[in-house]
Amino acid sequence: MKDIRNNDFNLILDQYKNMIHYHIHRMRIRDPHDEFLQEGIMALFLAWTGYDESKGDFNAYANRTIRFRLIDHLRKIIREQEKTDLIINEAHTKELIQQELDLLEKQEFWKRVKHTLTDKQWKWVYWYIIHGYAVKEIAVIERTTEDAVKNWGKEVKRKLRDSAFIQDCRK
Known part of the structure; x- marks a missing residue:
């Protein structure tokens, strides 16, 4: 069996680019800025550099590496979005509490005015x-x-x- 690393990476990329697109499509990821495509290319590169021919077929190894890297990237984006949502919700909650306090202060002020x-x-x-x-x-x-x-x-x-x-x- 021929060592895959003897090939130029551009040839490997041409050969496996459809596999990257397949995983992006299968996970139903919209990728308007090719962010996931870049992650897939990076995963393919890591698979290409880290491949050990004694451990099995490169095709299966590249397939798993690309898929898991895309999943990890998706999880990372979801975590970041959850953190952002949490910060926004916290800020919104603080704003609502402040509005309630302001309203109570205004009501108390107008009660004092009315009493006077x-x-x-x-x-x-x-x-x-x-x-x-x-x-x-x-x-x-x-x-x-x-x-x-x-x-x-x-x-x-x-x-x-x-x-x-x-x-x-x-x-």
Whole structure:
């Protein structure tokens, strides 16, 4: 039997390239960037350099080497994707927790504001600040005059500038 290593690797590659494509196709791997083809060529090269003629047929050895190398590469990609997914999920979870904490803080803040104000002043905060309505729209909603709504706003600003309220919010 002739030693396979006496042949040029390009000849071996031409002869076994279809075997690489066969394994890629059989494993149903999409390989748009020829990443798996390169792994298969590397596996063939390793089989070619590491072949021991006393251990059996080169064809069977190359077949196993290519197949197992492609499987290992696929597992590596899957592991990397799982790690990436885990990092993304962890970041997403932290973001959701932070959003919940922010919402709770906002709710607590608005409760303090509401507790500090009268009902009419709170209506001004609710409609003007939180929902962004104009003074004219608030007057229509609350069935009052624009001047009354403006006065509610002036009182709110005066109360909220009060240092006791600001100190209370910092607690």
